[in-house]
Amino acid sequence: MEPKTEQETKKSRIPEVSIQVYLGIINRGKWIILSTIIIFIVAAFLFTRLTPPVYKATASILINTRMAQSSIFLDVLKRWENDKNFTQNEMEILKSKSLASEVAQRLLDRKYLDSAKLVPIHIIQPDKDREDYRQYATVDEIVGKFDKIVDFTELPETDVIQINAKSKNALEAALIANTFAQVYYDRNIRASRAKSQAFREFLEKQLEDKKRALSQSEDSLQSYMDRYGIVSLDDESKKLIDKLASLESQRDETNINIQSLSKLLTSYQEQIPEQQKTVAKAIGDANDPYIRMLQEQIAKLEVQRDVTVAQNPSITEKEIYSRKISEIDEQIKSLRNQLQKRTNEFLGNLLPGAQTGTETAGYLKQIIQKSIEAKMELQSLEAKKKALDAVIASYEGQFGQLPSKNISFARLQRSKSSNEKLYITIQEKYNEALMTEQSQFGYVEIIDSAKVPDRPASPKVFLILILGLFLGVFIGVVIVFFKERLDLKIQSPEDLKREGLTLRGIIMQMKNGIKPSEDNPLLGLSQPFSPIAEAFKHLRTNLQFVVNGNAPRTILITSTSPAEGKTTILANLAIAFGQLGKKVLTVDTDLRKPNLFSYFDCKIEPGLTDFLMGRTELEEIIQSTRVENVYFIGSGERTKNTSELMSSEQMKEFIADVQNRFDIILLDSPPVLAGTEPTILSLLADQLLLVVSAGQTRHSELLRAIEELSEPQGKIPGIVLNKFNLYRAYGIPYGRYGYGYYPYANKN
Numbered sequence: 001m002e003p004k005t006e007q008e009t010k011k012s013r014i015p016e017v018s019i020q021v022y023l024g025i026i027n028r029g030k031w032i033i034l035s036t037i038i039i040f041i042v043a044a045f046l047f048t049r050l051t052p053p054v055y056k057a058t059a060s061i062l063i064n065t066r067m068a069q070s071s072i073f074l075d076v077l078k079r080w081e082n083d084k085n086f087t088q089n090e091m092e093i094l095k096s097k098s099l100a101s102e103v104a105q106r107l108l109d110r111k112y113l114d115s116a117k118l119v120p121i122h123i124i125q126p127d128k129d130r131e132d133y134r135q136y137a138t139v140d141e142i143v144g145k146f147d148k149i150v151d152f153t154e155l156p157e158t159d160v161i162q163i164n165a166k167s168k169n170a171l172e173a174a175l176i177a178n179t180f181a182q183v184y185y186d187r188n189i190r191a192s193r194a195k196s197q198a199f200r201e202f203l204e205k206q207l208e209d210k211k212r213a214l215s216q217s218e219d220s221l222q223s224y225m226d227r228y229g230i231v232s233l234d235d236e237s238k239k240l241i242d243k244l245a246s247l248e249s250q251r252d253e254t255n256i257n258i259q260s261l262s263k264l265l266t267s268y269q270e271q272i273p274e275q276q277k278t279v280a281k282a283i284g285d286a287n288d289p290y291i292r293m294l295q296e297q298i299a300k301l302e303v304q305r306d307v308t309v310a311q312n313p314s315i316t317e318k319e320i321y322s323r324k325i326s327e328i329d330e331q332i333k334s335l336r337n338q339l340q341k342r343t344n345e346f347l348g349n350l351l352p353g354a355q356t357g358t359e360t361a362g363y364l365k366q367i368i369q370k371s372i373e374a375k376m377e378l379q380s381l382e383a384k385k386k387a388l389d390a391v392i393a394s395y396e397g398q399f400g401q402l403p404s405k406n407i408s409f410a411r412l413q414r415s416k417s418s419n420e421k422l423y424i425t426i427q428e429k430y431n432e433a434l435m436t437e438q439s440q441f442g443y444v445e446i447i448d449s450a451k452v453p454d455r456p457a458s459p460k461v462f463l464i465l466i467l468g469l470f471l472g473v474f475i476g477v478v479i480v481f482f483k484e485r486l487d488l489k490i491q492s493p494e495d496l497k498r499e500g501l502t503l504r505g506i507i508m509q510m511k512n513g514i515k516p517s518e519d520n521p522l523l524g525l526s527q528p529f530s531p532i533a534e535a536f537k538h539l540r541t542n543l544q545f546v547v548n549g550n551a552p553r554t555i556l557i558t559s560t561s562p563a564e565g566k567t568t569i570l571a572n573l574a575i576a577f578g579q580l581g582k583k584v585l586t587v588d589t590d591l592r593k594p595n596l597f598s599y600f601d602c603k604i605e606p607g608l609t610d611f612l613m614g615r616t617e618l619e620e621i622i623q624s625t626r627v628e629n630v631y632f633i634g635s636g637e638r639t640k641n642t643s644e645l646m647s648s649e650q651m652k653e654f655i656a657d658v659q660n661r662f663d664i665i666l667l668d669s670p671p672v673l674a675g676t677e678p679t680i681l682s683l684l685a686d687q688l689l690l691v692v693s694a695g696q697t698r699h700s701e702l703l704r705a706i707e708e709l710s711e712p713q714g715k716i717p718g719i720v721l722n723k724f725n726l727y728r729a730y731g732i733p734y735g736r737y738g739y740g741y742y743p744y745a746n747k748n
Contacts, residue, residue, distance in 0.1 A: 024491065028695075029480030036476030037469060044468030053456030056166050057173035059181040060448035063090050063159040087159050090444075094152050094161065094184055097143060103176075103183045104142035111136075113171045122172055123149070150176065160447070170452050177450035188442035200433040202260055207426045210252075214419035242417065247303075249421035251388040256426065258381045292379060294339040299384035301332050303391050343376055488699040490692050496719055499699075501706070504689060504718035505539030507569060508532055509725045533572070539720060540576040543687060552686035553659050557720075558669045558678040560705040562593075564693035565722040570668045571599040578629035582663040585622070587633045589681060590670045591642040594635035600625035607636025612650045618657060631662070646680040655684045672705040682709050688717035694724045 026033070093099060104124075113119040123145055126137045137145075153162040163184075165176035305328045490496065496503050508531055544551045557573070559566040570586060577584045587608060588596040597604050602623045610616045623632045645651060658665050667685060669678045682688050688709055692702060709717050 025480060025484050026477065028491070029476070029483065032480050032483070033473065033476030036479060037472030040468040040472030040475065041465060044464045048459045048461045048464050051459045052168050054166050054168055054458045055170040055173045055453045055455075056164060056457035057170070057177045057450035057453055058165075058448075059163045059177040059446065059450040061161050061163065061181055061184065062445040062447045063087050063161065064443045064445060087154060087161070091152055091154060091161060093187075094163070094180070099180075099183060099187060100143045100146050100150075101139050102187070103146070103179050104139045106179055106183060107142065107176070108136055108139070110175075113169065113175060119169075119171070121175070122167065122169060123176065146176075150180065163450070165450070166457065170454070170456075174450040174452045181446050181449065185442070185444050185446055188444040192442040200430065202263070203256075203426060203430040203433050206256055207423070207430050210419060210423040210426055214416070214423045217416040217419045220415070246418075246421060247388055247392050248418040249425065250303075251385055251392065252418070252422045253425050254381055254385045254388065258378060258385065261378050261381065291339065291342055291376065292383070294335055294342065295380045295383040296386065298332055298335045298339065299380070299387040300390075301328050301335070302384065303387045305329070305332070489695055490697045490699065490702060490721070491694055492724070493721060495699075496692070496721065499702070501719050502716065503721065504542045505535060505720045506724050507535050507539075507565070507720065507722045509694070509723040533576075536569075536572045536576045537579075539569075539573060540580070543689075543718075551664075553663070554655060554665045554667065554685045555687045555689060556667045556669055556678065556681050556685035557689045557691065558705075558709075559671045559691040559693070560673055560697050560701040561671050562674065564671070564691050564696060566671075566691040567595050567599065567668055569689075569691055569720055569722060570666050571596065574630045574664075574666050575627050577664045577666075578627055582629060583661075584630045584664045584666065585633065585658055585662040586625075586630065586666045586668065587658075588635045589646065589667050589677065591635050591638065591645070591677070592670050592675060596668045597632070597634050600627065600630070600632050602632045602634060604634040605636055607634030608654075609636030609639050609645060611636070611654065612645050612648060613639075614650075618654070643676050643680065646677045652684065672708050673701060679708050679711070682715060682717075688715055689720055690717040691720050691722050693722050696723070 107121055107124050111117070111121060111124070113121055124136050124142055126134050126141070149166045151164050153164060154160075155162065163177050163180045165173050165180070167173040167176065305325060493503055493506060543555065555573075557566050557570045567590075574584045574586045586596060586600070588594045588604075589608065590596070591609060594604055600623075602625060606616045606621050608621065611618060611621050621633050621636070623634070625632050639645065655665070667681055669681050672678045672690070690702075690705060690709065706717060709715065
């Protein structure tokens with residue numbers, strides 16, 4: 001299997017790994033993650049300290065929809081039906097610029113937060129970058145500031161609205177919230193009383209006019225009686241005059257209601273924006289012949305009922321008249337049901353979405369709907385007036401048949417009686433309207449005034465610190481994994497297996513003094529039962545049958561780069577083979593930087609170069625070591641033509657000769673990327689071992705080294721993973737998976 005290219009390595013670096021690998025990545029970057037957490041927490045802490053505190057105050061108001069629907073126009077006006085969007089409409093009023101302007105003006109009038117006038121209101125101060133040097137901001141400027149610091153919240157499933165105000169001063173936050181609530185409350189009262197007041201003033205003027213007319217009719221009647229000595233009329237004339245007076249009183253009362261309702265309709269239409277004038281015209285032209293017919297029939301029946309009752313004051317005692325009144329009431333009830341149904345259909349066609357009991361689209365649709373309803377009510381009143389006029393006209397004929405001498409007296413008596421009844425009716429309505437106006441407190445109630453907050457609403461120190469912690473962890477982990485993708489170093493056996501390489505052995509990086517060092521490089525000798533010593537024995541076993549089922553005779557051990565531990569592995573592997581009773585020869589072929597001699601306390605010279613150049617015999621360069629069955633040949637005198645010596649015929653003869661004398665020959669060569677000697681020697685060796693240092697050797701270096709070694713004869717070297725840190729790679733503590741089993745594992 002060919003090894004992967006570096007580009008393919010990058011693509012497969014992180015995916016397809018187990019949870020242990022992820023834990024290892026996090027463990028390797030734990031200090032980066034910890035540093036990032038500290039940085040973010042410190043930044044969050046500084047942010048909370050450097051950011052000016054902002055206080056939030058909340059006032060709560062209740063929109064009492066039942067009070068909003070209380071009648072103020074009594075029987076003249078048909079009050080609005082329950083509107084599901086009523087609270088939303090009030091929200092729009094709260095958000096309106098006109099209300100905010102009134103709040104701004106009140107704050108400007110107050111100027112200070114405290115009664116001692118020492119602490120000014122900050123929001124009314126002009127912006128510092130202005131050049132006109134005004135003492136206070138304008139109303140519009142203050143209203144603009146409200147957009148950023150004031151908001152309104154409708155509590156779900158309630159008619160409660162919260163007014164929230166923010167400020168850097170706790171007193172100012174409470175003041176702004178309470179001022180908004182108070183201005184809205186006062187405005188609601190003014191609006192509610194304004195409607196009652198307008199109707200009361202209308203009735204007051206009508207009352208004065210009718211009082212004047214009554215006084216004039218009384219004076220005229222009295223003057224006529226004094227002049228002609230007429231005191232009274234006969235009973236028939238009295239009854240006729242009473243009927244006419246009652247009917248005329250009802251007609252005049254209806255006419256007054258028509259006038260007041262016409263004014264209301266005009267006020268509705270004035271509230272419709274200019275761009276909706278076509279709608280206003282449609283309201284004015286609203287006319288349905290069937291509705292008009294029903295209204296006229298109802299008006300005639302009501303007048304007929306009133307006339308019947310007026311003709312028979314004791315009608316309730318007579319069965320025939322009682323039945324007749326009941327029949328009229330039933331007809332009126334049936335016609336009213338038809339009228340209501342037809343009116344709803346008419347409203348639905350003219351203004352979709354404004355039918356009774358359905359949601360409207362807002363304040364404008366509400367006004368339009370009420371305008372149409374007022375128009376319909378006005379039509380009903382006009383129909384009633386028309387019916388009364390018809391009945392009065394019929395009685396006028398009877399009135400004209402009175403004796404000539406009594407007609408003038410009867411006319412005066414009729415005028416006085418009519419004015420008197422109308423005056424009494426208007427006076428009653430006036431008194432009711434006056435009481436309504438005086439008892440009108442609107443439909444808004446301040447249920448909770450804003451209190452001065454004792455702690456800032458922002459910054460939220462604890463929340464920001466927690467957010468800083470989570471951001472630190474997240475960013476730290478991202479940095480670690482990103483760094484891991486960029487840092488293409490071999491970390492675990494899985495990295496090698498994904499490259500399709502043959503792993504011959506793993507040498508752990510252990511703690512507690514059981515790792516190879518300059519003072520203690522031969523663990524197989526000094527600590528034969530340590531985990532690392534056992535790892536070398538495991539490597540020895542893996543090498544027993546790798547070449548055609550037989551143990552290799554000549555093994556070349558090299559690495560990709562310097563300081564990856566190849567010499568240490570060679571020395572300990574030699575001990576492992578020697579412990580089997582095999583005769584082992586270790587040859588230091590690293591002619592550039594020899595180091596193997598120090599492991600066995602031997603001499604560099606005479607050595608390999610001396611033999612290859614013919615200056616000495618083979619027996620003279622073979623040295624015994626302090627390890628049984630292990631022998632050593634030093635590098636010899638240094639020379640510049642190292643590559644030529646390694647590729648010489650003498651070197652081939654040397655290998656053939658020592659193979660006859662020893663069971664195992666271990667060649668310690670320079671790193672592959674440091675020279676050409678390993679490639680040359682690979683032709684002479686039965687087995688190639690490439691030492692890879694975990695956390696040090698890069699993928700690219702490993703691939704280049706394998707390519708260099710495999711080019712001559714296509715040999716793929718076996719890999720020895722050195723300095724493997726179980727905790728660093730997988731996040732698994734030492735002692736797991738049997739690595740802490742050996743008794744020497746915890747000894748120094």
